[in-house]
Amino acid sequence: MPEHVLLEAHRIGRRATATGSWLLRGVSLRIRAGQRIALAGLSGSGKTLLLRSLARLDPIDEGQILWRGRSISGGRVPEFRRRVIYLHQRATLIESRVEDDLRAAFQLRVNRGQPFCLETILQWLQWLGRDADLLQRRSGDLSGGEAQLVAIMRAVQLEPDLLLLDEPTAALDPQTAEAVERLVDIWFQQQPDHRAMVWVTHNPEQSRRVAGRRLTLQQGELIEADL
Amino acid sequence: MDSPYVILGWWQVALASLLILINGVISASLRLKMERTLAVAAIRTVVQLLLIGMVLEWVFRVERATVVVGLLSIMTLVAGFTAVQRTSCRYPGIWWNALISVWVSSWFVTAYAVMVVMGSVQQWYQPQYTIPLMGMILGNTMNGVSLGLSALIDSLKSQRDRVETLLALGATRWEAASGPIRQAVRTGMIPLVNMMMVVGLVNLPGMMTGQILAGTRPIHAVNYQIVIMFLVASSAALGTVSVVLLSFLRLFNRDHQFLAARLESSAPPH
Incomplete structure (x- = not known):
């Protein structure tokens, strides 16, 4: 079992911009390669804030975040975010057609060295039992679940090391939720010793299916919980 | 020496202001309730432009x-x-x-x-x-x-x-x-x-x-x-x-x- 730490948060804290009160404080977490973590917690406990902070999408007011032992700032942030991708509950597609949306990720400077691989996408769609016609559809015509599948495909085609999934199936029907779980599993199983994920979910059944470790965020503190 | 343009005095300004009355009549007949606003706007136009006119006269003079x-x-x-x-x-x-x-x-x-x-x-x-x-x-x-x-x-x-x-x-x-x-x-x-x-x-x-x-x-x-x-x-x-x-x-x-x-x-x- 590999033991190297991918991402480490050390006593991180975040204040509310308007009031200055602490929304998250003193949270520490180590994510090792090979770990699949389910994160639970009451609404408003700071799960989204924690994941966004880990992805360096939001500034933190105290503490430190290390990626493979090094702090991340300035020009290194885009490369870090290519490795650590945060996915929101509500998927946002950035282009008007699905295939263009998938290709758009490779037009970013940090991803330009990688080629878009249509065959991989078609294979994933086949494994998920989805029609290849999905690629030609207009993004605006997709259901929430289809959009979420596209958003996850757009992320995992970049071969990130860590996925931060913020309730990706919360608003989806069971079949689509299962497809999302399968897609994430396909990505993870490609390099199970080198990849990791944190999956925010309120569903204990899902926690057992997708994760090997369960954490609960309670009053700004992470508590190890049984699966 | 004659000026190359018609110099407008207060009398001419007063004549032009009569036209604002037309706006007032329109407002009253259509019940727009803008008569007061129109009057204030017209007075502000006169006062603000007079003030800036006086300031500019002084600035042009002292140079x-x-x-x-x-x-x-x-x-x-x-x-x-x-x-x-x-x-x-x-x-x-x-x-x-x-x-x-x-x-x-x-x-x-x-x-x-x-x-x-x-x-x-x-x-x-x-x-x-x-x-x-x-x-x-x-x-x-x-x-x-x-x-x-x-x-x-x-x-x-x-x-x-x-x-x-x-x-x-x-x-x-x-x-x-x-x-x-x-x-x-x-x-x-x-x-x-x-x-x-x-x-x-x-x-x-x-x-x-x-x-x-x-x-x-x-x-x-x-x-x-x-x-x-x-x-x-x-x-x-x-x-x-x-x-x-x-x-x-x-x-x-x-x-x-x-x-x-x-x-x-x-x-x-x-």
């Missing part, structure tokens, strides 16, 4: 650099702060960004106009040139800055999810914000481009009309107007680009994070 620079500074301050008034949302530092953008672009273009384009003026601060030029340049720059600023803020608010998604996929702050930035600069420049497209066809600009009324040969007035159009267009473009870029730097930090909370926490205009 000193400090006085001219002081007046231009006040005009610039008012333009800078007015440019922020129309934004739907504000962020900390917006006033400085607007003021710096209006100040730098309009003063640079006015200085270029007075010292380079009109190289034959006696002194660089000659109020006959600097004040009207600055007035026209400031008015248009203020509009450009205001439109560009509003468009950027509205666009970043409406496209927040898109911007965040791009950042999450590894986009730099510039890549993530380039769409709203382009849209904002375009919005700030469109009115002037439109104006240049139809000038002389749809309307005769005020400055050119004024010069013709004052007895200047139309062809000379046209040359002035062309110069003015280019000056105001360049200043508005510089001001718009400046305020959009300064805002971008306030709303996206060096760690490529979109500080959207700065927009949310700002107070809306009245």
